Amino acid sequence: MIEISHVNKWYSPTFQVLTDCTTNVTKGEVVVVCGPSGSGKSTLIKCVNALEPFQSGDILVDGTKVNDPKTDLPKLRSRVGMVFQHFELFPHLKIIDNLCLAQEKVLGRGHDKAQTKGMQLLERVGLKEQAQKFPAQLSGGQQQRVAIARALAMDPIVMLFDEPTSALDPEMVSEVLDVMVDLAREGMTMMVVTHEMGFARKVANRVIFMDRGEIVEDAAKDDFFGKPRSDRAQKFLSKILSH
Amino acid sequence: MFGNLDFDVIRRALPYLFYEGMTFTLTLTGLAALGGLIFGTALALMRLSGLKLLGRIAGVYVDFMRSLPLVLVIFWFYFLVPYIGQWVTGAARPISVGAFASSLITFIMFEAAYFSEIMRAGIQSISRGQPAAASALGLTYAQTMRYVVLPQAFRNMLPVLITQTIVLFQDTSLVYVLSITDFLGAASKVAQRDGRLVEMYLFAAIVYFTISCIASYGVRRLQARIAIIR
Numbered sequence A: 001m002i003e004i005s006h007v008n009k010w011y012s013p014t015f016q017v018l019t020d021c022t023t024n025v026t027k028g029e030v031v032v033v034c035g036p037s038g039s040g041k042s043t044l045i046k047c048v049n050a051l052e053p054f055q056s057g058d059i060l061v062d063g064t065k066v067n068d069p070k071t072d073l074p075k076l077r078s079r080v081g082m083v084f085q086h087f088e089l090f091p092h093l094k095i096i097d098n099l100c101l102a103q104e105k106v107l108g109r110g111h112d113k114a115q116t117k118g119m120q121l122l123e124r125v126g127l128k129e130q131a132q133k134f135p136a137q138l139s140g141g142q143q144q145r146v147a148i149a150r151a152l153a154m155d156p157i158v159m160l161f162d163e164p165t166s167a168l169d170p171e172m173v174s175e176v177l178d179v180m181v182d183l184a185r186e187g188m189t190m191m192v193v194t195h196e197m198g199f200a201r202k203v204a205n206r207v208i209f210m211d212r213g214e215i216v217e218d219a220a221k222d223d224f225f226g227k228p229r230s231d232r233a234q235k236f237l238s239k240i241l242s243h
Numbered sequence B: 001m002f003g004n005l006d007f008d009v010i011r012r013a014l015p016y017l018f019y020e021g022m023t024f025t026l027t028l029t030g031l032a033a034l035g036g037l038i039f040g041t042a043l044a045l046m047r048l049s050g051l052k053l054l055g056r057i058a059g060v061y062v063d064f065m066r067s068l069p070l071v072l073v074i075f076w077f078y079f080l081v082p083y084i085g086q087w088v089t090g091a092a093r094p095i096s097v098g099a100f101a102s103s104l105i106t107f108i109m110f111e112a113a114y115f116s117e118i119m120r121a122g123i124q125s126i127s128r129g130q131p132a133a134a135s136a137l138g139l140t141y142a143q144t145m146r147y148v149v150l151p152q153a154f155r156n157m158l159p160v161l162i163t164q165t166i167v168l169f170q171d172t173s174l175v176y177v178l179s180i181t182d183f184l185g186a187a188s189k190v191a192q193r194d195g196r197l198v199e200m201y202l203f204a205a206i207v208y209f210t211i212s213c214i215a216s217y218g219v220r221r222l223q224a225r226i227a228i229i230r
Helices: A041-048 A073-078 A095-105 A111-124 A140-152 A170-185 A197-203 A221-226 A231-241 B008-048 B052-066 B070-089 B099-124 B129-136 B141-178 B183-194 B197-229
Strands: A002-012 A015-025 A030-034 A056-061 A080-083 A158-162 A190-193 A206-211 A214-220
Touching: A002 A041, A015 A041, A015 A056, A015 A214, A030 A041, A030 A197, A041 A056, A041 A158, A041 A190, A073 A080, A073 B129, A080 A140, A080 B129, A095 A111, A095 A140, A095 B141, A111 A140, A140 A170, A170 A190, A170 A197, A197 A221, A197 A231, A206 A221, A206 A231, A214 A221, A214 A231, B008 B052, B008 B099, B008 B141, B008 B183, B008 B197, B052 B099, B070 B099, B070 B141, B099 B141, B129 B141, B141 B183, B141 B197, B183 B197
Parallel strands: A030 A190, A030 A206, A080 A158, A158 A190
Antiparallel strands: A002 A015, A002 A056, A206 A214
16 A cells, blocks of 8 residues: 655755655555654655655555656545644634535535535544534544544545644543544554554554664564564663553 | 814815715725735745745835835826836827726735735744645645635734725825825815815814724724634
């Protein structure tokens, strides 16, 4: 589904953020990307739908080359759902309109059809009653669930999550993770940048550990948590799991 | 001091002042604000487009307009437009556009320079995550601007845009250089005819003051409301 091969990215000639990153995500797989801050994990996931450009290497999504200038990027992105750290709901639109905008303008769905789909998804994330409110009237956890519903409304073939719980108050983390766990169990292909190791243990198939722009470890979940091969991953895990 | 003032002259001139004068002033203000906002937004998008040439052209235009006194622009434009029209259309003689059309075009062009700076600030005030989220959903650049960025920029900048329009409302009185009958022009004509300069100019000042004051008060209330929504 996602094939990343030898991706390099520089912010300036002397500052390399991604170094020779190669991995892949197959259909139905849930891959968790973790690592210390500044390790390039968010940058890597943003390269997948070309929100961040990169200088060399290739990324293919469902067979389409992301870094080909001839690729119809809006069309490709409409099939790749993305959830952001800071939710990024559109504050001037009601919740239901947040879910309908791209359905109507990008997929060309009729208004009624988009509304029906939007309400179904709001019900699924438990926020049907909030449909007529504005984003600022919702809590962070609710906003992030709306953001997930908004991405799902496009019927994506893969979902990208960029630290979806990092900006949330602790008591709201689980309501978002619950939605994500359900999604994973239904067979959605997911690439998730997160520090939530509980989530990784529960549903991940594979864990990728990044440090200083490199993919240091790319292993099946049990191997990763059982006995990480690299020193850096071991140190990271001992820090993050010691509490 | 007020002993020999005749305030009845105002009462008698009221229909003329408002039906002709104020109607013209408000029409010019409204159309110039609308046109200036549209043209100004286009200029702001040019400057933020990332295309060097487009940005440069818009930048030079804005700086040029902002460094000229408005009254000069009105004056020159009125005399130049017929010749520009002649040059563009290749007509045999200068094209007559009329004082209203000429002043409207002038105000749109002039105000666009100011509105473009306001809209530019408004667009830049929106976090980069917003267009990123719109792109991630598959919206094109134009759709992102139209449905996500510009509505927010406009809403955030609405108080400033209205304040600028209040200034425009006062500035429209400068069309007197073209002997157009706007509100001040009408008051001035009555004042000259009846020899009642003090009364008429005093009344005109009070009317401009009242309207601008009420509008400013409206802006403050609007600001408070927007602050709550955000």
